[in-house]
Amino acid sequence: MLRYIARRLLWAVALLFIVTAVIFVIFNVLPTADPAQLRAGRGASVEQIEAIRESLGLNDPIHVRFARYVEGVVTEFDLGRSIFQNNAPVRDIIFDRLPATIMLTVGAAILWLAVAIPVGVISAVRRRSLLDRTTMITTLTLISAPVFWLGLVALYLFAQDVGVIKIFPGIGAYSEADTFLGKVGAMILPWIVLASATAAIYARYIRSQMIEVMGEDYIRTARAKGAPEGVVVRRHGLRSALTPVVTLLGVDIGTLLAGNAILTETVFNIPGVGGELASAIGQSDYELIQGIVLFGAFFIVIFSLIVDVLYAYLDPRVRYS
Amino acid sequence: MSAPGTELLSVSGLEVTFRTDAGELRAVDGLSFDLRRGEILGIVGESGSGKSVASLSILGLTRGPDTVISGRAEFDGRDLIALGEEELRELRGNRISMIFQDPLSSLHPFYTIGRQLIEAIQVHRSARKADAAARAVELLEMVGIPDARRRLDEYPHEFSGGMRQRAMIAMALANEPDILIADEPTTALDVTTQAQILGLIKDLREQLGMAVIMITHDLGVVAEVADRVLVMYAGRAVESAPVDALFYDPQHPYTWGLLGSVTRMDRPRAAKLAQIKGQPPSPLALPAGCKFRPRCPHAFDRCAVEPPLEPRSGDSAHADRCWLGPDEKRAKRVVEGGEIGLEAA
Numbered sequence: 001m002l003r004y005i006a007r008r009l010l011w012a013v014a015l016l017f018i019v020t021a022v023i024f025v026i027f028n029v030l031p032t033a034d035p036a037q038l039r040a041g042r043g044a045s046v047e048q049i050e051a052i053r054e055s056l057g058l059n060d061p062i063h064v065r066f067a068r069y070v071e072g073v074v075t076e077f078d079l080g081r082s083i084f085q086n087n088a089p090v091r092d093i094i095f096d097r098l099p100a101t102i103m104l105t106v107g108a109a110i111l112w113l114a115v116a117i118p119v120g121v122i123s124a125v126r127r128r129s130l131l132d133r134t135t136m137i138t139t140l141t142l143i144s145a146p147v148f149w150l151g152l153v154a155l156y157l158f159a160q161d162v163g164v165i166k167i168f169p170g171i172g173a174y175s176e177a178d179t180f181l182g183k184v185g186a187m188i189l190p191w192i193v194l195a196s197a198t199a200a201i202y203a204r205y206i207r208s209q210m211i212e213v214m215g216e217d218y219i220r221t222a223r224a225k226g227a228p229e230g231v232v233v234r235r236h237g238l239r240s241a242l243t244p245v246v247t248l249l250g251v252d253i254g255t256l257l258a259g260n261a262i263l264t265e266t267v268f269n270i271p272g273v274g275g276e277l278a279s280a281i282g283q284s285d286y287e288l289i290q291g292i293v294l295f296g297a298f299f300i301v302i303f304s305l306i307v308d309v310l311y312a313y314l315d316p317r318v319r320y321s
Numbered sequence: 322m323s324a325p326g327t328e329l330l331s332v333s334g335l336e337v338t339f340r341t342d343a344g345e346l347r348a349v350d351g352l353s354f355d356l357r358r359g360e361i362l363g364i365v366g367e368s369g370s371g372k373s374v375a376s377l378s379i380l381g382l383t384r385g386p387d388t389v390i391s392g393r394a395e396f397d398g399r400d401l402i403a404l405g406e407e408e409l410r411e412l413r414g415n416r417i418s419m420i421f422q423d424p425l426s427s428l429h430p431f432y433t434i435g436r437q438l439i440e441a442i443q444v445h446r447s448a449r450k451a452d453a454a455a456r457a458v459e460l461l462e463m464v465g466i467p468d469a470r471r472r473l474d475e476y477p478h479e480f481s482g483g484m485r486q487r488a489m490i491a492m493a494l495a496n497e498p499d500i501l502i503a504d505e506p507t508t509a510l511d512v513t514t515q516a517q518i519l520g521l522i523k524d525l526r527e528q529l530g531m532a533v534i535m536i537t538h539d540l541g542v543v544a545e546v547a548d549r550v551l552v553m554y555a556g557r558a559v560e561s562a563p564v565d566a567l568f569y570d571p572q573h574p575y576t577w578g579l580l581g582s583v584t585r586m587d588r589p590r591a592a593k594l595a596q597i598k599g600q601p602p603s604p605l606a607l608p609a610g611c612k613f614r615p616r617c618p619h620a621f622d623r624c625a626v627e628p629p630l631e632p633r634s635g636d637s638a639h640a641d642r643c644w645l646g647p648d649e650k651r652a653k654r655v656v657e658g659g660e661i662g663l664e665a666a
């Protein structure tokens with residue numbers, strides 16, 4: 001087990017290095033807007049721009065710049081500086097935005113699991129029942145519904161300011177709330193919107209996993225032992241069906257924390273990492289974009305490491321191979 | 322409780338039909354047999370003849386929205402086919418146990434052998450964990466697994482194939498059942514291990530006095546362990562006989578064909594005996610009359626009507642389902658180098 005973890009860890013470090021290199025190349029070697037020019041602003045003289053280039057070290061050879069970049073990332077997690085926010089460190093901007101994104105992601109993940117597991121299992125066990133068919137159609141609809149549209153519909157229906165049924169806080173409520181409970185209230189609609197498509201995907205995935213698992217020989221053994229059907233489904237079936245879901249969950253949480261909640265955060269005006277990324281793109285604040293992307297990549301790599309270790313814990317066959 | 326030698330399980334007119342996309346599939350079609358206390362009954366037949374479905378159905382393990390099961394299976398004064406799910410569940414793994422072909426896929430990959438054994442015990446008795454664990458060690462020792470206490474904490478994939486099947490047997494015997502149904506328990510094992518497992522089952526039968534239904538497509542296995550044999554074809558019994566009678570005086574042409582195609586360890590198969598020609602009929606489209614007729618070189622006009630399973634005159638223990646008379650049978654089966662076959666090659 002320890003050797004397995006060590007191997008995964010080594011792999012994660014290698015992966016992070018590769019990702020850093022790729023992102024560096026994309027933003028620094030492939031032609032983008034000149035950061036010195038962007039910083040200097042309109043109407044700056046050639047000399048001024050050249051001075052900025054020199055001070056940023058942009059005239060150094062590419063490998064020197066890459067080494068400096070990696071060193072900054074490794075030693076002080078320096079992800080660069082925002083061009084349009086007074087040279088504020090990208091790291092600080094992200095950490096500032098992270099709590100909202102974490103709250104949005106974790107809440108939504110709990111919600112989609114809480115819905116998808118029972119729905120998936122019941123549909124699998126009661127396959128082809130009315131309930132199963134209804135869920136399958138509903139989930140298909142939810143999966144194909146764009147988040148943006150879903151968000152607007154949710155606001156239109158339930159927001160306290162513009163909604164038809166004024167029950168939940170709407171746009172911008174998160175920033176305005178100053179208590180934790182207030183923030184929880186503000187998150188209700190975003191959670192639902194962010195969770196719905198994923199819940200639908202998970203429900204379908206868990207259903208198909210469960211159907212497959214319930215046909216396994218060891219399920220027949222459990223029944224032949226005389227185990228009650230509830231025990232067969234939960235202890236023998238669900239335990240197997242949910243193990244691969246851990247992989248899915250790790251990737252999904254990783255990407256959401258990395259900024260993939262961008263649409264939901266934009267619709268509800270939540271000051272999260274995704275929202276920041278959206279505005280950085282709008283402003284062509286390419287250093288900020290680069291920082292967020294790298295940071296996101298870190299999250300995804302780290303979560304896939306966590307998932308690998310967790311998976312080995314859950315499946316003894318992986319642990320020993 | 323009935324006296325030794327009398328019927329423990331009595332199956333009659335068992336029919337199992339699956340509703341499939343391709344139509345109604347009758348996997349078992351009027352199967353009848355008796356199992357006596359302490360005996361080993363071998364059930365042989367080609368793949369798809371309904372051996373597994375028949376035995377699973379007795380335990381209610383094929384029940385479902387798309388399955389129709391009828392007939393009777395009397396056990397301990399109750400009809401298992403009509404029994405409620407909860408009562409049947411109490412019998413499963415308790416009075417009647419079952420083991421399967423592939424012990425690796427039949428054990429849960431995520432739980433230790435010990436945990437799965439303990440579950441088998443605790444499902445039917447309220448035993449404390451420690452007591453159940455002690456019993457689990459006892460069971461593993463009984464089936465010949467050395468160092469049992471340590472192996473309790475191992476996972477199925479850490480066991481060898483033979484050891485896994487031993488563990489399955491231990492699990493099945495946890496509650497000292499009256500009947501052990503073994504569905505091709507040695508098919509997935511190598512020859513040496515196969516002999517060991519068969520020996521173990523025979524020993525345990527002596528030791529515990531249980532009856533065994535040994536399902537196999539291998540007549541060698543039947544010769545090795547069975548007291549009586551039931552030959553199945555297309556979901557029904559075509560011959561039923563004490564093991565010696567089946568090998569030395571087989572009555573049904575299908576049995577001749579099976580005997581002629583046995584691969585033997587001790588000597589090469591008599592080259593002059595032909596394999597049975599053709600394929601077993603699809604359970605979706607069974608022929609009218611005798612189900613073996615399309616493959617039988619001795620079929621004649623009477624075979625358009627299906628013969629009943631009738632005892633031979635003067636031997637009530639030996640029954641078969643064929644219209645040929647005793648003398649015709651003796652004349653028609655091919656004997657080659659002491660071996661019986663259906664046809665000469």
Ligand SMILES: Nc1ncnc2c1ncn2[C@@H]1O[C@H](COP(=O)(O)OP(=O)(O)OP(=O)(O)O)[C@@H](O)[C@H]1O
Nearest residue numbers: 339346348367368369370371372373374375538604
């Ligand atoms: N759940 C099911 N649904 C539909 N058809 C089934 C089902 N289970 C078995 N069958 C069919 O019933 C027939 C008998 O199958 P069964 O498994 O009993 O054969 P078998 O004699 O055990 O053969 P084998 O030696 O291959 O194990 C086969 O045609 C099989 O395809």
Ligand SMILES: [Mg+2]
Nearest residue numbers: 372373374504
């Ligand atoms: Mg079978």
